[in-house]
Amino acid sequence: MTEKIIERVAGRACVVRGSDIDTDRIIPARFLRCVTFDGLGEHAFEDDREQAKGDHPLDDERFEGACILIVGENFGCGSSREHAPQSLMRFGYHAFVGASFAEIFAGNCTALGLPCVTLAEADLSALMDSVEMDPEQEVVVDLASRTVRHRGGSLPAGVRDGTRKALLEGSWNATNVLLEAGQEIEARARDLPYTEGFRSQGP
Amino acid sequence: MTSPRSLFDKVWEAHAVRELPDGQTQLFIGLHLIHEVTSPQAFAMIEEMGLPVRFPGRTFATVDHIIPTDSQLRPLADSLAEEMMVALETNCRKHGIPLFDTASGHQGIVHVIGPELGLTQPATTVACGDSHTSTHGAFGAIAFGIGTSQVRDVLATQCLAMAKPRLRRIEVTGKLGGGVYAKDVILHVIRQLGVKGGVGHAYEYAGPVIEAMTIEERLTVCNMSIEGGARVGYVSPDETTFDYLKGRTYSPEGAAWTRAVDWWRSMATDPGAPFDDRVEFAGADIPPTVTWGINPGQATGVDEPLPALSSVPDDERPGFTEALTFMGFQAGQPIAGTPIDVAFIGSCTNGRISDLREAARVAKTGQVAPGVRTLVVPGSQEVARQAEAEGLDQVFKAAGFDWREPGCSMCLAMNPDKLVGREMCASSSNRNFKGRQGSPTGRTLLMSPAMVAAAALRGEVTDVREIL
Numbered sequence: 178m179t180e181k182i183i184e185r186v187a188g189r190a191c192v193v194r195g196s197d198i199d200t201d202r203i204i205p206a207r208f209l210r211c212v213t214f215d216g217l218g219e220h221a222f223e224d225d226r227e228q229a230k231g232d233h234p235l236d237d238e239r240f241e242g243a244c245i246l247i248v249g250e251n252f253g254c255g256s257s258r259e260h261a262p263q264s265l266m267r268f269g270y271h272a273f274v275g276a277s278f279a280e281i282f283a284g285n286c287t288a289l290g291l292p293c294v295t296l297a298e299a300d301l302s303a304l305m306d307s308v309e310m311d312p313e314q315e316v317v318v319d320l321a322s323r324t325v326r327h328r329g330g331s332l333p334a335g336v337r338d339g340t341r342k343a344l345l346e347g348s349w350n351a352t353n354v355l356l357e358a359g360q361e362i363e364a365r366a367r368d369l370p371y372t373e374g375f376r377s378q379g380p
Numbered sequence: 381m382t383s384p385r386s387l388f389d390k391v392w393e394a395h396a397v398r399e400l401p402d403g404q405t406q407l408f409i410g411l412h413l414i415h416e417v418t419s420p421q422a423f424a425m426i427e428e429m430g431l432p433v434r435f436p437g438r439t440f441a442t443v444d445h446i447i448p449t450d451s452q453l454r455p456l457a458d459s460l461a462e463e464m465m466v467a468l469e470t471n472c473r474k475h476g477i478p479l480f481d482t483a484s485g486h487q488g489i490v491h492v493i494g495p496e497l498g499l500t501q502p503a504t505t506v507a508c509g510d511s512h513t514s515t516h517g518a519f520g521a522i523a524f525g526i527g528t529s530q531v532r533d534v535l536a537t538q539c540l541a542m543a544k545p546r547l548r549r550i551e552v553t554g555k556l557g558g559g560v561y562a563k564d565v566i567l568h569v570i571r572q573l574g575v576k577g578g579v580g581h582a583y584e585y586a587g588p589v590i591e592a593m594t595i596e597e598r599l600t601v602c603n604m605s606i607e608g609g610a611r612v613g614y615v616s617p618d619e620t621t622f623d624y625l626k627g628r629t630y631s632p633e634g635a636a637w638t639r640a641v642d643w644w645r646s647m648a649t650d651p652g653a654p655f656d657d658r659v660e661f662a663g664a665d666i667p668p669t670v671t672w673g674i675n676p677g678q679a680t681g682v683d684e685p686l687p688a689l690s691s692v693p694d695d696e697r698p699g700f701t702e703a704l705t706f707m708g709f710q711a712g713q714p715i716a717g718t719p720i721d722v723a724f725i726g727s728c729t730n731g732r733i734s735d736l737r738e739a740a741r742v743a744k745t746g747q748v749a750p751g752v753r754t755l756v757v758p759g760s761q762e763v764a765r766q767a768e769a770e771g772l773d774q775v776f777k778a779a780g781f782d783w784r785e786p787g788c789s790m791c792l793a794m795n796p797d798k799l800v801g802r803e804m805c806a807s808s809s810n811r812n813f814k815g816r817q818g819s820p821t822g823r824t825l826l827m828s829p830a831m832v833a834a835a836a837l838r839g840e841v842t843d844v845r846e847i848l
Contacts, residue, residue, distance in 0.1 A: 194698075195698070195699065195702070196696075196698075196699050197575055197576070197675050197699065199675070199811075199813045201792075201811070201813040201814070201815055201816050202813065202814055202815065205815050205820070206792045206793055206794045206816075206818070207793070207794065207818070209417050209445075209794055210446060210458070210460040210461060210464065210794060211460065211464075212420040212421070212424075212463060212464055212467045213420070213421060213424070214421055224814070224815045224820035225814075227820060228820060228821070250576065251575065251576040251579070251609070254575060254576070254609070254675075255511065255606075255811060255813060256510075256511050256792075256811075257418070257509060257510055257511040257513075257525040257526060257527050258417075258418065258527070259418070259421075259527035259528040259529060260528075262527075277576065277579065279576075279579065279609065280579055280580065280609070280611050281511060281525055281526070281527060281606075281611060284526075284527065284530070285527035285528075285529065285530075288527060288529035288530065289529065337543070338402070338403055339400075339402030339403040339404050339543060340402070342401070342402045342403075343402045348401070348402070350529075351529070351530070351533045351540075351541045352425075352426075352429065352431070352529075352532055352533050352536045352537060354400060354401075354402075354406075354541060355406055355533055355536070355537040355539045355540075355541060356431075356536065356537055358397050358398055358406055358537075358539070361397050361398060362397055362408065362434070362537060362538060362539060365395070365396075365397045365408045366408055366435070366538070368394070369394060369395070369408070369410065369504075370639065370640075370643050371410060371501060371503075371504060371640070371643075372410070372438075374632055374636055375632045375636040375637075375639040375640040375643070376636055
């Protein structure tokens with residue numbers, strides 16, 4: 178079973194500036210009181226938006242309908258809550274462009290088929306300025322060619338080889354890939370002395 | 381003779397099922413811990429895929445994030461929390477997974493009960509849908525915090541697809557001064573290396589200061605690895621590790637114990653093992669440390685001022701100013717003397733018996749200052765029983781502290797324990813993010829449990845060395 182092949186995400190973009198934006202800010206913990214991810218979209222960045230009193234990029238009508246979120250450094254640090262990318266995805270973002278991403282957040286995104294790509298500092302800064310000046314333009318996150326394209330040109334984008342391959346081949350649901358190991362899993366378990374409570378003498 | 385290797389390399393190799401087509405490794409997971417917040421969707425996913433739990437005996441559950449710390453009577457007053465409880469109970473029953481609920485006598489924060497039950501063992505792989513899973517590295521386990529889709533992966537396959545991180549050795553030399561704790565060591569490491577310094581790395585903590593630490597102190601250090609960006613942090617196992625594990629509920633016994641210790645020793649980091657890089661800190665340079673900002677790297681010594689604006693690099697100034705504005709601080713001001721409204725002692729970082737003992741040592745020297753709200757929350761039912769047997773609960777109560785039931789409490793405010801408005805909280809937890817403790821404008825100062833107790837007594841941030 179394969180998932181959707183993700184070669185590129187194209188559309189309008191939104192810019193959220195700032196470094197070290199953590200997952201508590203993306204989705205405050207009180208919204209984790211749920212047994213499904215349904216309905217998380219409307220609470221994305223809720224407290225930040227509330228405090229910005231309408232002056233938050235997610236509430237800026239110029240960015241309405243954007244499907245790409247452009248962010249700074251270490252985006253998604255903190256809690257492992259998959260609720261964070263789930264809420265952004267349900268808000269409408271299907272790709273992330275940033276200076277860098279926290280590891281667990283990036284892994285959670287891959288598991289949902291959402292690419293996270295990085296740009297060099299100067300390129301990211303130019304892209305942010307360009308999108309803020311002209312939010313109507315189309316931005317393309319292109320995994321196939323490893324680029325982010327916008328009105329100002331084509332920028333080389335960083336993406337881990339394995340992640341790119343998984344998204345391009347539609348093999349980003351790791352469960353299906355891991356199941357292909359079949360009985361090798363049980364064989365590996367048997368080789369570890371602790372799985373039998375150290376009862377046997379070992380090899 | 382084989383060349384020297386790190387524990388990390390040995391454990392990685394021993395658990396590698398195969399290399400995956402995308403270049404990652406399929407790793408077998410020895411211990412999977414689950415709780416009520418990040419598991420219900422994962423069970424729904426495997427059911428939708430028609431898959432069973434592959435190794436039900438390797439997953440253990442507890443309830444911690446949502447549980448109230450005043451009354452834990454069912455049904456819980458919060459209907460959403462009750463629904464999550466029921467979902468966890470139903471999933472565990474259906475799939476044959478042991479659940480340490482409040483009736484079991486072993487309920488507690490997932491990263492407190494794994495170690496105390498002897499579930500967490502050296503040279504194993506551990507995964508849990510919680511970023512503080514790095515805690516279990518204190519035993520020389522390689523422990524990963526994971527998201528819900530990965531909880532699904534582990535339930536369905538007992539494996540994770542992982543890219544091998546780089547390995548950094550962090551050595552803490554010499555010894556710590558009085559009134560300086562494991563919490564100060566890790567806050568200092570994060571302050572120096574930054575909150576993203578460890579991205580893509582696993583940390584091996586070593587050196588005389590780490591070697592001299594108890595397991596509980598090592599748990600505190602490893603717990604906050606993720607706050608420095610490192611998903612994995614560990615200490616290679618030694619006699620301290622084995623002594624702690626002997627006789628625990630899930631520890632091997634008799635001849636199996638001897639074989640276990642032999643194997644654990646063989647998996648420890650060899651002298652001369654290679655690392656991608658090394659960083660050294662002198663224990664004597666580490667002060668009692670307090671965060672002043674909105675991420676755990678924004679910290680200072682309790683006897684030092686906040687950084688001056690001129691000392692902050694240009695590209696970090698927007699974040700620096702944002703943090704100062706949120707906290708209501710000025711660049712260059714002292715942190716000591718900052719008035720507090722709330723004192724919170726607990727969490728997976730500092731909710732263990734040794735933390736409560738140290739806090740109680742301070743608490744018994746005085747009374748909680750007027751107007752300060754306090755919460756002392758044991759990390760587990762076992763910690764609570766031990767503390768009550770030692771009379772620590774009485775020490776806290778006599779000093780005016782509120783002694784509560786076990787849970788995550790005000791670390792993340794998914795339960796009724798929350799800051800209100802702009803309250804300033806001296807907290808022994810792990811995150812000072814905006815809104816983390818339940819009020820969007822609430823403010824958090826991270827510090828050791830003894831420092832929290834000192835702040836509670838004086839009503840302001842206080843150098844605990846003045847009291848001890």
